[in-house]
Amino acid sequence: MRVPLIAGNWKMNTTVGEAIKLVKEMLPRLDEIDGVEKVLCPPFVSLAALKELIKGSSIKLGAQNLYFEEKGAYTGEISPLMLANLCEFVIIGHSERRQYFGESGELIGKKVLAALKVGLKPILCIGERLEENEAGRTEEVVTEQLRSSLAEVKKLDGLTIAYEPVWAIGTGKAATGGQANETISLIRHFISQLYNRSVAQSLRILYGGSVTASNSSEFIKQPGIDGALVGGASLDAKQFLSIVKQTSEISQTR
Numbered sequence: 001m002r003v004p005l006i007a008g009n010w011k012m013n014t015t016v017g018e019a020i021k022l023v024k025e026m027l028p029r030l031d032e033i034d035g036v037e038k039v040l041c042p043p044f045v046s047l048a049a050l051k052e053l054i055k056g057s058s059i060k061l062g063a064q065n066l067y068f069e070e071k072g073a074y075t076g077e078i079s080p081l082m083l084a085n086l087c088e089f090v091i092i093g094h095s096e097r098r099q100y101f102g103e104s105g106e107l108i109g110k111k112v113l114a115a116l117k118v119g120l121k122p123i124l125c126i127g128e129r130l131e132e133n134e135a136g137r138t139e140e141v142v143t144e145q146l147r148s149s150l151a152e153v154k155k156l157d158g159l160t161i162a163y164e165p166v167w168a169i170g171t172g173k174a175a176t177g178g179q180a181n182e183t184i185s186l187i188r189h190f191i192s193q194l195y196n197r198s199v200a201q202s203l204r205i206l207y208g209g210s211v212t213a214s215n216s217s218e219f220i221k222q223p224g225i226d227g228a229l230v231g232g233a234s235l236d237a238k239q240f241l242s243i244v245k246q247t248s249e250i251s252q253t254r
């Protein structure tokens, strides 16, 4: 049984003060919802303060990026070791990192390995762009992203994949539950070829891209979708709570 996971990707939003306020708005109701892993991914600068705030609760933290080296002359970067005692998860290879910061599959692969090495749980993002989708290249693109990012990864323990079609991110134009489930099935099938069936069956695969409180159940109800990576709607306490609650209810009926 795969425990569903809802992660809030706050992106480059919230000052430390705003981050504290947002978490206070969600606590303790978020804490009470069970049957779902709840992960908040604020900007780096808020991790320490939020770690204190959520102490003793069932809420977990994630970072939005890292660099693969442990330490050294890499001005402006944050290492896996620095994150290891601040959070449990880390988003890697988000399409915004690929698009605006030129991150390649190879670099993303190094980050995944570095995260796993210190016990961080990567949420590896993959997804096709609009023109690739329209050209019928979705499967080719996502499998190539997986191949390059997992090339050196022997064990997937702790790893989660987030399928986020780029055309659905921040656009209000989400995929349908059926579309997302279909691509996620292809991803799971590819993972079973790369590793084996039992690895593929226990791997969590999330959907991300314009998930809101009004459409989240459409995704969560799909048999192959194990939760969501939520951007914009995760900055709204009410909506995020509602998404997590709906996920909990659906998971109980499975």
Ligand code: PGA
Residues within 6 Å of the ligand: 009, 164, 168, 169, 170, 171, 172, 208, 209, 210, 211, 229, 230, 231, 232, 233
């Ligand atoms: P969105 O972002 O929910 O705002 O579309 C999702 C993401 O980028 O992870």
